[in-house]
Amino acid sequence: IAGITQAPTSQILAAGRRMTLRCTQDMRHNAMYWYRQDLGLGLRLIHYSNTAGTTGKGEVPDGYSVSRANTDDFPLTLASAVPSQTSVYFCASSPEANYGYTFGSGTRLTVV
């Protein structure tokens, strides 16, 4: 079934540890995105990539990095996790930047 796969589904992480959230899509979409969802704040864009090989910063990029080595994969890395990064992280993709998104099932991350 075509779609987006995120891993892990959930994770408890010690503060200061490095963590990579994985996101893979099989729809050959050009654009990919990472959002975090927090209660009362909705979804906020962390980083995006309009096409393989390019990335850009969103609204809340600090403490996160991404790479886009190929069309299918868009990993999100927390270099040194802090408790404020406790959130639900959603990866999304779209054929082009102006289209609607397909979302992954999310990763629930707790930093303690």
Place this chain on the structure above:
Amino acid sequence: AQSVSQHNHHVILSEAASLELGCNYSYGGTVNLFWYVQYPGQHLQLLLKYFSGDPLVKGIKGFEAEFIKSKFSFNLRKPSVQWSDTAEYFCAVNARQAGTALIFGKGTTLSVSS
């Protein structure tokens, strides 16, 4: 910069009641508009979208939305809600020419009692 405002944080309705969720955006140029729904414990799913043409758009599950350009609004409506519509609803917008990422509102939680 674009922004999206959803007026209602939490709406509580009885089954068969009519629903209207407000959404306003701020951006001076041409926009694409979306409504997404998130059922409890699930990821976001597209309800409907507006790119151009007829400002009244129909989506899945009986939802519709009307784009009123003069009011910068894109309100979501449903004539008769069901218990299964209990979910969180997000309005989103992006600037068409700029090809920017979607900006989401903070969401409206809809609780429908049977």
